[in-house]
Amino acid sequence: MRIISLAILLVLHLVPASLAEEGHEEEETLIEDYFVCRTCGNDVSVANLLFDKYSPLALSATNHTLTEGRSVLIQEVQNSRGFRYTIFLVKQASCQKITAQRWIAKSSWFPGYAWKFCMCPKCRMVVGFMFEPIETATIERNFPSDAGFYALIHNSIITEGYVNSLLMKEKVLREN
């Protein structure tokens, strides 16, 4: 699973960018950290793909150190039913493919973008939302284009760095 999802993420975003910049073919990209589904541990995205975009509808927007050495914009948003989510943004993520699922243009936290849910491909839990410019948010489009992005729900995602720190702690406790 890690290899498949990584291949998708790298091919779509990291490698083309580094090739263009560096101008040579073999470019290794160091993965800064993995974002994994809190429910099942499946890879959802990587820290390299983080980016910040303010929602004019956010109830709050603060910077957090989500992963080592990187400050991330975390925003609290509310849907039309009053549910609140704390989200951060990535350019790419692994979501369950659901064909013929409509993009919703109203009640979008990012004006000009339509949205739909992002469900973990392994356990089907909602881990975030996908956003696509309204003009290109067609029924045939399952996932956002390069002009779109993903909002991951902070409570549904943990970093692998955090998982490893827990495992280390457990190891230390067991050995003492």
Ligand SMILES: [Zn+2]
């Ligand atoms: Zn999952």
